[in-house]
Amino acid sequence: MSKTQTHEFDAVIVGAGGAGLYAALEASSIPGNRTAVLSKLLPIRSHTGTAQGGIGAALGNVEEDNPEWHAFDTVKGGDYLVDQQAARILADDAVQAVYDLENRGLPFNRTLDGRIDQRRFGGHTRNFGEAPVKRACYAADRTGHMILQTLYQQCIKNEVAFFDEFHIVDVLIEGHRCAGVVALELATGALHVFHTKAVMIATGGFGRMYRTTSNAYANTGDGPAVLARRGVPLEDMEFFQFHPTGIRGMGILITEAVRGEGGILRNREGERFMERYAPTMLDLAPRDMIARAMMTEINTGHGILGDPSQDDYLHLDATALGADVLAKKLPDIREFCQTYLGLDPADKPIPVQPTAHYAMGGIPTDLDGRVTADGEAGVYEGLYAAGECACVSVHGANRLGTNSLVDLIVYGRRAGRHMAEFVRQADLPTLPGDAATHAEMIVKRSDKKPQPGQAAKIRTSMRDIMMDSVGVYRSGAGLSKAVEQFKALRAEAQDVGVGDTNQAYNTDLLEFLESQNLLDLALVTAASAAHREESRGAHSREDFPERLDERFLCHTLVTVEDGSIRFATKPVDTSIWKPKPRAY
Amino acid sequence: MNVVLRIKRYNPETDSSPHFEDFKVDVQPTDRLLDALMFVKRHLDGSLSFRKSCAHGICGSDAMTINGSERLACKTLVRDVADEEDAVITIEPLQALPVQRDLMVDYTRFFEFYRVVKPYLFPAQHVDKGEHLQTLEERKKFDDVTKCILCASCQSACPVIREGTDFIGPAAIVQAARFVFDSRDRGIGARLDVLDAANGVWPCENHLECTRVCPRGIKVTKAINLTKREIKTFKEGGHQNV
Ligand SMILES: Cc1cc2nc3c(=O)[nH]c(=O)nc-3n(C[C@H](O)[C@H](O)[C@H](O)COP(=O)(O)OP(=O)(O)OC[C@H]3O[C@@H](n4cnc5c(N)ncnc54)[C@H](O)[C@@H]3O)c2cc1C
Ligand code: SF4
Ligand code: FES
Numbered sequence: 001m002s003k004t005q006t007h008e009f010d011a012v013i014v015g016a017g018g019a020g021l022y023a024a025l026e027a028s029s030i031p032g033n034r035t036a037v038l039s040k041l042l043p044i045r046s047h048t049g050t051a052q053g054g055i056g057a058a059l060g061n062v063e064e065d066n067p068e069w070h071a072f073d074t075v076k077g078g079d080y081l082v083d084q085q086a087a088r089i090l091a092d093d094a095v096q097a098v099y100d101l102e103n104r105g106l107p108f109n110r111t112l113d114g115r116i117d118q119r120r121f122g123g124h125t126r127n128f129g130e131a132p133v134k135r136a137c138y139a140a141d142r143t144g145h146m147i148l149q150t151l152y153q154q155c156i157k158n159e160v161a162f163f164d165e166f167h168i169v170d171v172l173i174e175g176h177r178c179a180g181v182v183a184l185e186l187a188t189g190a191l192h193v194f195h196t197k198a199v200m201i202a203t204g205g206f207g208r209m210y211r212t213t214s215n216a217y218a219n220t221g222d223g224p225a226v227l228a229r230r231g232v233p234l235e236d237m238e239f240f241q242f243h244p245t246g247i248r249g250m251g252i253l254i255t256e257a258v259r260g261e262g263g264i265l266r267n268r269e270g271e272r273f274m275e276r277y278a279p280t281m282l283d284l285a286p287r288d289m290i291a292r293a294m295m296t297e298i299n300t301g302h303g304i305l306g307d308p309s310q311d312d313y314l315h316l317d318a319t320a321l322g323a324d325v326l327a328k329k330l331p332d333i334r335e336f337c338q339t340y341l342g343l344d345p346a347d348k349p350i351p352v353q354p355t356a357h358y359a360m361g362g363i364p365t366d367l368d369g370r371v372t373a374d375g376e377a378g379v380y381e382g383l384y385a386a387g388e389c390a391c392v393s394v395h396g397a398n399r400l401g402t403n404s405l406v407d408l409i410v411y412g413r414r415a416g417r418h419m420a421e422f423v424r425q426a427d428l429p430t431l432p433g434d435a436a437t438h439a440e441m442i443v444k445r446s447d448k449k450p451q452p453g454q455a456a457k458i459r460t461s462m463r464d465i466m467m468d469s470v471g472v473y474r475s476g477a478g479l480s481k482a483v484e485q486f487k488a489l490r491a492e493a494q495d496v497g498v499g500d501t502n503q504a505y506n507t508d509l510l511e512f513l514e515s516q517n518l519l520d521l522a523l524v525t526a527a528s529a530a531h532r533e534e535s536r537g538a539h540s541r542e543d544f545p546e547r548l549d550e551r552f553l554c555h556t557l558v559t560v561e562d563g564s565i566r567f568a569t570k571p572v573d574t575s576i577w578k579p580k581p582r583a584y
Numbered sequence: 585m586n587v588v589l590r591i592k593r594y595n596p597e598t599d600s601s602p603h604f605e606d607f608k609v610d611v612q613p614t615d616r617l618l619d620a621l622m623f624v625k626r627h628l629d630g631s632l633s634f635r636k637s638c639a640h641g642i643c644g645s646d647a648m649t650i651n652g653s654e655r656l657a658c659k660t661l662v663r664d665v666a667d668e669e670d671a672v673i674t675i676e677p678l679q680a681l682p683v684q685r686d687l688m689v690d691y692t693r694f695f696e697f698y699r700v701v702k703p704y705l706f707p708a709q710h711v712d713k714g715e716h717l718q719t720l721e722e723r724k725k726f727d728d729v730t731k732c733i734l735c736a737s738c739q740s741a742c743p744v745i746r747e748g749t750d751f752i753g754p755a756a757i758v759q760a761a762r763f764v765f766d767s768r769d770r771g772i773g774a775r776l777d778v779l780d781a782a783n784g785v786w787p788c789e790n791h792l793e794c795t796r797v798c799p800r801g802i803k804v805t806k807a808i809n810l811t812k813r814e815i816k817t818f819k820e821g822g823h824q825n826v
Contacts, residue, residue, distance in 0.1 A: 041637055041643075041645070042645075042691065042695075044643075044644065044733075044734050045635075045637050045638075045643040045644060045645050046643075047637070047638065047643075049638070049642055049643055049733070050638050050640070050642045050643065099711075099713075099714055099715055102715045102716065103707070103711055103715070103716065104704075104705060105704065105705030105707075105763070105766070105768065105769075107723065107726070107727075107730050107766065108715075109723070110718050110719070110720055110723050112720065113717075114717035114718050114719050114720075115715060115717065116715055139730070140727075142642075142730075142731070145642065145731075145733070146730065149730075153703050153704035153705075154704055156699055156703065156704065157702075157704045187684070216637040216638045216639065216643065217636050217637050217638075217639060218637045250640075252639075252640045332642075335641075335801075336640060336641075339641070339659055339661070340614075340616075340640070340661075450630070452627075453626075453627055455626070455630075456626040456627055459626075498630065499629070499630030499631060500630050500631035500633075502595060502597050502598075502631065503597065504596055504597060504684070504685060505633050505684055505685040505688055506633075507625075507633050507634075507635075508625075508630040508631060511625075511626075511630075
């Protein structure tokens with residue numbers, strides 16, 4: 001292995017998606033702060049760029065709206081597992097966040113009078129649930145692409161220092177003080193130690209645990225997995241969102257905005273089945289409800305094939321929108337259908353299935369993005385997290401559409417600001433003498449002689465088990481079995497080597513590291529789901545179909561130590577709205 | 585069906601020059617070419633090197649030369665490039681960008697050209713509160729170029745760049761046009777030193793190859809020509825976007 005280099009910075013941000021880049025803008029606007037951004041992808045390839053439908057903010061440009069309604073919808077959508085002050089901040093700050101993006105050049109679609117246009121999205125309502133409201137600000141169906149581009153452009157303007165294709169393997173934590181990260185450089189295969197006063201983790205989601213997912217190959221949960229290995233607890237990992245409309249078999253996302261613009265879900269009889277499940281919000285009910293309704297339709301023989309034993313699906317009918325609306329507001333969706341399905345949604349319904357989409361859980365943080373430890377231990381000094389890998393928690397048990405992009409901007413900024421202030425007064429912590437040792441061990445594990453196809457077999461098993469036992473519907477028996485299976489797979493994975501033995505551009509090694517991270521997260525997801533004996537939001541237990549507030553109105557914290565899994569709880573902030581049954 | 589992926593390989597640690605290697609794979613005609621490459625990587629040869637992420641044509645990671653033409657592997661279905669059993673699909677890295685390993689190319693220079701056009705807003709006016717206003721007409725004017733995912737396909741296909749010139753290339757101009765035609769921007773003057781230079785917009789000879797290969801369907805050549813015209817107008821009257 002090449003020699004380890006050491007770099008010194010005031011702050012290091014890991015991840016160059018929406019959350020990482022916004023934090024970088026905040027950090028770099030304070031003169032004198034030396035900030036570096038590490039990203040395993042070229043920044044512009046980050047997954048934020050694939051976000052389609054919109055970013056929610058109660059601008060009221062098209063119809064009456066206010067942030068309080070937005071906050072309430074967020075709390076109710078999250079099945080009351082949302083921390084309510086955090087949701088207030090999200091909704092209140094969303095308005096200025098969208099203006100900031102616009103002022104920095106983001107090309108939103110416009111209304112006739114030249115303002116930012118807005119459209120409907122699932123679970124966003126007027127006056128505490130009366131009817132759908134137009135709250136999603138959008139740039140056609142490439143809102144995330146425009147956010148990522150705009151933020152990257154601003155970082156270039158601010159001359160932010162990027163370390164592209166640096167893959168973190170370890171975070172240095174001693175006691176409760178973070179002293180830096182260790183990263184593998186793709187171009188050379190060398191390890192680099194970044195010695196720093198503060199670290200922010202913004203590594204995005206981990207949908208690649210599942211067989212069918214809307215998530216990019218890169219979404220492997222490296223940040224949460226690396227921290228978990230260092231004893232940091234993870235929060236609410238049992239809540240993983242299935243988006244109702246993925247392209248059948250491929251999982252490619254068809255944005256909820258299609259339904260926001262008037263698209264309708266239909267079963268094999270052509271029936272608009274959501275009328276039976278959510279009479280007020282219909283096809284714009286929250287995602288967990290629609291995904292369950294779809295699985296119920298399929299399991300009772302109302303899928304298009306009429307055969308639940310096959311990989312059945314339903315129809316998303318967007319024919320009523322017409323070619324003109326599709327071209328102006330959903331051009332990429334139309335193109336995906338043409339490319340991957342050979343059909344035009346203006347003429348034919350789109351075959352869809354629920355697809356694994358978004359991690360509600362992740363690294364626990366406070367309102368300033370500081371990573372919190374469990375129990376009385378407070379926060380980790382100099383360690384921050386933001387974006388999909390973090391859990392503030394504003395999404396609770398089920399995230400509303402358009403709220404992730406808001407989360408990136410609002411909490412990416414808050415965390416970035418707090419971190420920038422922190423590093424101004426903090427001293428550089430001592431670097432542990434063996435800083436790179438742990439990372440070297442992790443990378444070295446790959447030296448074993450590989451068995452052909454073994455890594456692929458483990459990965460496929462993991463994704464199948466997640467899909468079949470930790471998917472839309474779960475049961476105690478299935479989850480316990482999954483936990484055991486993941487333990488066995490983890491043991492098996494210890495012996496998987498890497499075929500590619502070269503130093504430079506060794507993507508095989510990166511896949512090896514990513515697979516181990518996914519397996520670790522699959523284990524804690526299944527274990528957390530087995531632990532929560534109730535149904536809430538995206539976590540739906542066949543053996544415990546009711547929400548049980550007396551026992552489970554609390555966040556789950558999970559820690560893995562030497563193969564044993566420990567749970568703790570954290571109270572939910574319900575200081576504004578009393579939990580109620582959820583109807584739409 | 586079976587197809588043969590004929591892949592151009594190069595490993596800087598062991599090879600003195602690139603060579604082709606064949607992999608026979610069993611695929612569905614509707615599979616993405618990226619799926620076939622992933623199959624090779626995960627089951628046949630883990631050392632095959634290429635970049636990928638989103639797998640649906642949005643992140644720009646996997647532009648490569650497929651049967652001689654620049655395409656995204658994830659946006660190309662097997663049936664788009666193979667029509668019969670045992671068809672050979674030739675896969676090479678992008679042209680005109682230095683090869684790092686196998687299908688991976690070095691984007692350093694590509695992103696340098698991107699940076700020098702100052703791809704960020706020079707606001708025409710300062711807004712204290714709320715948003716800039718922009719009419720539908722104004723917004724439409726630069727819509728096409730906002731789609732660019734910086735995949736470098738156009739760069740690879742450009743005959744002027746392939747000659748080894750220092751032309752900043754189509755992608756950088758598309759990124760400049762994204763602002764030059766935005767009614768909220770007044771940065772054309774600040775970008776002139778790059779755009780109006782000898783290696784700026786002027787080397788473009790309208791070969792239209794960039795437009796042909798762009799996976800986002802951007803009218804790249806048209807954007808270059810409009811930018812040339814805007815530069816002339818600006819130099820004559822000192823105005824942008826009026
Ligand atoms: C198809 C799709 C459509 C969506 N549409 C919407 C929408 O319309 N509205 C909405 O609100 N939300 C939407 N979402 C959700 C939202 O896009 C994501 O949750 C959000 O973009 C995540 O942003 P992020 O900054 O946390 O992470 P990402 O954008 O995923 O960025 C992660 C970054 O971390 C880096 N990284 C990862 N691991 C490492 C490592 N080991 N070392 C170094 N760097 C690393 C990566 O290189 C990358 O730069 C959508 C999601 C998908 C999949
Ligand atoms: S203009 Fe088209 S081909 Fe060129 S970089 Fe952008 S998306 Fe790729
Ligand atoms: S993998 Fe993202 S464009 Fe192909």
